[in-house]
Amino acid sequence: NAGVTQTPKFRILKIGQSMTLQCAQDMNHNYMYWYRQDPGMGLKLIYYSVGAGITDKGEVPNGYNVSRSTTEDFPLRLELAAPSQTSVYFCASSYSLQAETQYFGPGTRLLVL
């Protein structure tokens, strides 16, 4: 199993550009999550999904969109990039919600200039 994979590893965007961060998992997990990690701030939940076709907002959803058309994929969309979105983005998945370990991808480092 590849586990949770993320692409790209690193990206530089100009203000106002858009991009999609890709996330895929091959563990047949129902639940998937997007976090951002800022220095000294821990991880903040952006969006999550409890299954294909179902998504919900996390703690910091503004400026982002997600979709979940399949169990395996959970892309994160930035429509109008802003410097405040400079961060490291992690995708994670788990089989269920309660008391379940989350498995994390290697992260995408995004720089918005």
Added chain:
Amino acid sequence: AQSVAQPEDQVNVAEGNPLTVKCTYSVSGNPYLFWYVQYPNRGLQFLLKYITGDNLVKGSYGFEAEFNKSQTSFHLKKPSALVSDSALYFCAVRGPSYNTDKLIFGTGTRLQVFP
């Protein structure tokens, strides 16, 4: 609202000495508690969790954590630190109810083990 605090930004310890990384939490009802570790340029990796039962939980790489309900703490410990344990450690909490379905992470503690 549930929350978790890691009061130390950094912990320094000599190799071979015991280490403790502190975590306190606030949640209604019985918590689900987790420790994750992050090595440089990597995603988070699960270390251990407490759901119910024995207050002392053993996890990966020789780490353990003790759940203390009266002090609302879940400190991470290891009897003998290794240089390779140097990493960023995150405590996380989730409430037990259906509506409290999100994992809340602490701000992280950087562990530095010196040879």
